[in-house]
Amino acid sequence: MRDPLVELTERGLYCRAGDFYIDPWQPVDRAVVTHAHSDHAIGECAHYLTAAPGRDLLAMRVGDGAAIQPLAYGEAIVHHGVGVSLHPAGHILGSAQVRLEHHGEVWVVSGDYKLSPDPTCAAFEAVRCHCFISESTFGLPIFRWAPPAATMHDVAAWWRANQQSGRTSLLLCYALGKAQRLLAGLDPEIGPIYVHGAVERCNAVYRAGGVRLPAAPPVLEAARSAEFERALILAPPSAQGTPWTRRFKRPVRGFASGWMQIRGTRRRKVVDRGFVLSDHADWPELLAAIAGTGAERVLVTHGYAQALARHLCERGLDAQPLATRFVGEAGGEEVLPAPEPTDASDPPEDEPAEDELSDMSEPPASEETAP
Amino acid sequence: MRSFAALYAALDETTRTSEKVAAMRAYLAAAPPEDAAWAVYFLIGRKPRQAVGARKLRTWVSEAAGVSEWLFEECHEAVGDIAETAALLLPPPSRTTEQPLHRWVHDRLLPLAGKDEAAQRADLRAAWDELDRNERLVFHKLITGAFRVGVSQRLVIAALAELGELAPATVAHRLMGDWQPSAAQFRGLVAAESDQPSASRPYPFLLAxxxxxxxxxxxxxxxxxxxxxxxxxxxxxxxxxxxxxxxxxxxxxxxxxxxxxxxxxxxxxxxxxxxxxxxxxxxxxxxxxxxxxxxxxxxxxxxxxxxxxxxxxxxxxxxxxxxxxxxxxxxxxxxxxxxxxxxxxxxxxxxxxxxxxxxxxxxxxxxxxxxxxxxxxxxxxxxxxxxxxxxxxxxxxxxxxLDPLVVDAVLVYAQSGSGRRASLFTDYTFAVWQDGALVPFCKAYSGLTDAELTEVDRFVRAHTLERFGPVRSVTPELVFEIGFEGIARSRRHKSGVAVRFPRILRWRRDKQPVDADHIDALEALLGA
The missing domain is CATH 3.30.470.30 (DNA ligase/mRNA capping enzyme)
Structure with missing residues (x-):
């Protein structure tokens, strides 16, 4: 039996044949980066390879001086005999699945992905492979997203209702990816839109990359007389409870995240309204994507890896959880107040979501309850 | 049922009492009085008897949703609420109905308890096919006898008082005692003049x-x-x-x-x-x-x-x-x-x-x-x-x-809470030392701040030793000061004592498990 094409090491997912890492969590010589979220893109690697549309986002994350080689979607290069190509993952701008081919064996590392439509990035592409390494952030059947258009309709209705009561709509979301997706789906006719500085930095990169977004100046550049009562403000969760938000009188707070599907997480966030909108695949999308690869072997990373792998095994696949350190969609945890970030560090101050990964042991079969 | 489920969602989504009162008032003003009567009945915390237990609900939902029971349990652990888990797992309904709340209660809910299992299962399947996610959540809460929403009786009274332009004390008194929801009862509740009160009706208790x-x-x-x-x-x-x-x-x-x-x-x-x-x-x-x-x-x-x-x-x-x-x-x-x-x-x-x-x-x-x-x-x-x-x-x-009795004890088991604390480990069992081992002596739920709860939750997840259904045993590391009102001998407790109103007074971050109290400290209090 030959060595696995990708293995889990202390520093992250490693392709021994090609001697490079995929989304390592410690600095390495060569890193293939699926996308620019902080749990996937670490600084101080000597060489980076990433999808061309995501090049500037990665530079924003790891520094302008980094050696980043962009690769167009679908274009293949060969490194130490391993064919490497990147394919759209539909997660955020420039997000990619990594396809590896070695001696006729094909593996795909999904990174983070979704199948539902998103006007700000290329749509997920199914890639046939022998082994698929899939994320599982929302890998439980309770997670089933409504069509994004319906959610955007709810956001618009919420904004209008807040305007009628003369209160600012403060919508909390990831600064990278989610904010641009929301922005692209909002109707600027409803009222003015402003953004937090961290969102603006990402917007600038999206706009430069040719993604059309409505006008949304940073709050700090807004005139003193700005009508925040009618406005919708996009800000990262870390802005909540900071002095930055005090300029808005009695804002109504919304939160856009897949975790809003569960009432308990929404209530713990102490926001007024939760919108279920995620850049990760829900349960049906995960199953569809996995089936679409034709893979017989599936390795499941961050999220509900154990549950999804067990379910896939019951369906006759060879599936196993893989204990990576990716975070997925942070938000299962409390949002801790933090000062306005001075750089574009994104799901940043947000702590990792529930740490299912350090906890891979099976529960005991015993039904006995503790005293 | 649709508008009552919408009211439930509205009450669940806001933390502002003024908005809760406004939402209830708007519902009660618009609803037919028969519906309003049942809504008040449920909102003030009266419950129909449990028609279907959690176990049956879990089995039938797993079946209808095509998920294994272990997967239902995984979902339950993530959600922390069985009625909500069931609502999220079921496939979407094929049709919708506009049946009012009181018809649901009379025709579907109340008869359910008296039926055999096969009929109950058939009734649930029929209900699921016409209820959306929000309605299912409320329906499941009602049939399992777990209906609870974040409003106090005081807020319901405030909404009714506004609606009837009455003094809250008048409404509070009319809500006391034994009554059955009906259109006439609801009209009486908000009427300017009340009929002769029923002989049994108690007065609202004055609390200290x-x-x-x-x-x-x-x-x-x-x-x-x-x-x-x-x-x-x-x-x-x-x-x-x-x-x-x-x-x-x-x-x-x-x-x-x-x-x-x-x-x-x-x-x-x-x-x-x-x-x-x-x-x-x-x-x-x-x-x-x-x-x-x-x-x-x-x-x-x-x-x-x-x-x-x-x-x-x-x-x-x-x-x-x-x-x-x-x-x-x-x-x-x-x-x-x-x-x-x-x-x-x-x-x-x-x-x-x-x-x-x-x-x-x-x-x-x-x-x-x-x-x-x-x-x-x-x-x-x-x-x-x-x-x-x-x-x-x-x-x-x-x-x-009197000031509470106090001991320092070690956190040994944790279980997730319910309601706002669902999916967060907030219910703890504490132990003291006896012959070199930790012996559990009480459970306590309250006393920590939200930030501390989140921190302990993270600790529990990272330090789970074993899982027993919903309960996890954890590495004995955290020490808390536990206060309680009284203590008595008990044969039902491993530690041999039962304490009254235990609660967490504070987290003793300065203490190690070895610094926690010995069972002797409890024994000594028995004589105090």
């Missing part, structure tokens, strides 16, 4: 606040009446229409459980309502509350248990005499009336709560130190000039309790 400062700050000693604060079951005895009704504070009729009281209080004059405390009392001695719990726990009241744990009703207020409502009269006038009412009847079963006499606050404070020896929790201070208010009125009744 904990005294935080020094009693001297309350003013002159003689403006206040002091009584012992007993640990029993708060109850109201209503003697009207030739009948006797005993109500608990949870507004349950509990007379049948206390036959000796029924016999003694049956001799009260017609048109009498007394407020007081039911206590385990034998041969002129107060017994520990645990004894009363032992009696409450029994399905059948055997002659043995009646003999072992007889009860006394210790009356401390007269709310009605000669059919007249006395609540507006000051305590200084109600007290002599109470004494007169009970003078001819007082015996082992009916007693008047004695007034504690002490000329000064200092003298009273000294007497309070004896509380534990007397088996009481401290003192009650009641303003002599105050009327008997409605609900938790601040400033007239104070609980002046």
């Amino acid at each position: 606040h904990a005294l935080e400062g020094e009693p001297a700050e309350l003013g002159p000693r003689d403006a206040w009446q002091a009584e012992w604060k007993y640990d029993g079951i708060r109850a109201q005895v209503v003697r009207r229409g030739g009948q006797l009704f005993v109500w608990s504070r949870g507004e349950e009729l509990i007379g049948e459980r206390f036959p000796e009281l029924a016999a003694a209080a049956g001799r009260l004059a017609e048109g009498t309502v007394l407020d007081g405390e039911l206590l385990p009392w034998k041969d002129g001695e107060l017994l520990p509350f645990a004894e009363l719990q032992r009696r409450i726990g029994r399905k059948n009241l055997s002659r043995t248990i009646l003999a072992e744990v007889p009860v006394t009703f210790l009356a401390f207020d007269a709310l009605e005499a000669g059919g007249r409502d006395l609540r507006e009269r000051p305590l200084a006038e109600r007290r002599p009336i109470l004494e007169q009412l009970l003078a001819p009847l007082a015996g082992e079963v009916l007693r008047v709560s004695p007034v504690v006499t002490a000329a000064t606050w200092q003298e009273l404070a000294a007497l309070r130190q004896d509380s534990r020896a007397r088996g009481v929790e401290g003192l009650m201070l009641k303003r002599r000039a105050a009327p008997y208010g409605v609900g938790r009125v601040r400033g007239d009744w104070w609980k002046w309790k």
Whole structure:
């Protein structure tokens, strides 16, 4: 039996044949980066390879001086005999699945992905492979997203209702990816839109990359007389409870995240309204994507890896959880107040979501309850 | 059902009380009175009996959703609420209905409990096919007897009072006691003039606040009446229409459980309502509350248990005499009336709560130190000039309790909470040392801040040793100071003791598990 094409090491997912890492969590010589979220893109690697549309986002994350080689979607290069190509993952701008081919064996590392439509990035592409390494952030059947258009309709209705009561709509979301997706789906006719500085930095990169977004100046550049009562403000969760938000009188707070599907997480966030909108695949999308690869072997990373792998095994696949350190969609945890970030560090101050990964042991079969 | 589910979602989504009241008011104004009546019934926390248990719901939902039961359990653990898990897992409905709430209750909900399993399963499948996610959540909460929403009775009363342009106290009184939801009942609830109240209807209980400062700050000693604060079951005895009704504070009729009281209080004059405390009392001695719990726990009241744990009703207020409502009269006038009412009847079963006499606050404070020896929790201070208010009125009744008993204990088990705390590990079991091992001695749920809860939750997830269903054992590392009101020997507990009202006083980050208390510390308190 030959060595696995990708293995889990202390520093992250490693392709021994090609001697490079995929989304390592410690600095390495060569890193293939699926996308620019902080749990996937670490600084101080000597060489980076990433999808061309995501090049500037990665530079924003790891520094302008980094050696980043962009690769167009679908274009293949060969490194130490391993064919490497990147394919759209539909997660955020420039997000990619990594396809590896070695001696006729094909593996795909999904990174983070979704199948539902998103006007700000290329749509997920199914890639046939022998082994698929899939994320599982929302890998439980309770997670089933409504069509994004319906959610955007709810956001618009919420904004209008807040305007009628003369209160600012403060919508909390990831600064990278989610904010641009929301922005692209909002109707600027409803009222003015402003953004937090961290969102603006990402917007600038999206706009430069040719993604059309409505006008949304940073709050700090807004005139003193700005009508925040009618406005919708996009800000990262870390802005909540900071002095930055005090300029808005009695804002109504919304939160856009897949975790809003569960009432308990929404209530713990102490926001007024939760919108279920995620850049990760829900349960049906995960199953569809996995089936679409034709893979017989599936390795499941961050999220509900154990549950999804067990379910896939019951369906006759060879599936196993893989204990990576990716975070997925942070938000299962409390949002801790933090000062306005001075750089574009994104799901940043947000702590990792529930740490299912350090906890891979099976529960005991015993039904006995503790005293 | 649709609009009631929308109300439930609206109440669930906002944390602002003004918005909750506005949402309830809008619903109650727009709904047909039959629906509004049931809505009020559910909102104030009355429940139909459980029709379907959680186990059956889990099995049938797993079946309908095509998921294995282990996967249902994984989902349940993520969501923390079985009704919500079930609502999220089921496939979307194929049709919708506009059936009003009361029809759902009468035609679908109430008959469910009496049916056999096959019929229940068929009914649920039919219901799921016409209810959306929000409606299913409410439906599941109702059939499993777990309906609860984040509004207090006070807020429901506020909404009804606004709607009927009534004083909240009037609405509160009309909501007391035994009533069945109906259109006529709802109209009566918000009507300007009320019909004659039913004979059984109790008055809303006046509740006390904990005294935080020094009693001297309350003013002159003689403006206040002091009584012992007993640990029993708060109850109201209503003697009207030739009948006797005993109500608990949870507004349950509990007379049948206390036959000796029924016999003694049956001799009260017609048109009498007394407020007081039911206590385990034998041969002129107060017994520990645990004894009363032992009696409450029994399905059948055997002659043995009646003999072992007889009860006394210790009356401390007269709310009605000669059919007249006395609540507006000051305590200084109600007290002599109470004494007169009970003078001819007082015996082992009916007693008047004695007034504690002490000329000064200092003298009273000294007497309070004896509380534990007397088996009481401290003192009650009641303003002599105050009327008997409605609900938790601040400033007239104070609980002046002894400081709690305290030990340092180690967190050993955790379980996720419910409601706002669902999917967060917030329910803890604590242990103390005995022969070199940690022996669990109490569970405590409250006392930590939200930030601390989140931190402990993270600890539990990272330090799980074993899972037992929903319970996890954790590495014994965290030490907490646990306070409680009383302690008694117990054969049912591994540690041999049972504590009353345990709660977390603070997280002792400065202590290691080895610094936690030994069982001897609890044993010593038994004698205190």
